[in-house]
Amino acid sequence: MTDAQAEAGAFRALADPTRRQILEDLRGGELAAGEIAARFAISAPSISRHLGVLKGAGLVTERREGNRIIYALAEERLATCVGRFLSAVCPEQIVLRHTKWRPGAQNEGS
Numbered sequence: 001m002t003d004a005q006a007e008a009g010a011f012r013a014l015a016d017p018t019r020r021q022i023l024e025d026l027r028g029g030e031l032a033a034g035e036i037a038a039r040f041a042i043s044a045p046s047i048s049r050h051l052g053v054l055k056g057a058g059l060v061t062e063r064r065e066g067n068r069i070i071y072a073l074a075e076e077r078l079a080t081c082v083g084r085f086l087s088a089v090c091p092e093q094i095v096l097r098h099t100k101w102r103p104g105a106q107n108e109g110s
Helices: 003-014 017-026 033-037 044-056 075-089 091-100
Strands: 060-065 068-073
Touching (some): 003 017, 003 044
């Protein structure tokens, strides 16, 4: 699979609001599949399919803990896909993001 195909898969995964919400929920740390499903008013099998799409796109990772599946946000992969797209579309904004909004940055340029 080429980088372009992988990135297309990531953007297809990001197109769904439920999947974006799952990613936001995982921003706070790992969650078990059941914990994720409990946050939505849709069936557990539907959430499982959404998680499968996110995993297939490389946006989440999973690990087994006993009989539970624990999911985590694949931050680096998400940042790489979105960052590569943004750097092609609006490279000036990427420079600003890295200098102004970087955690711990001292408001460089202000």
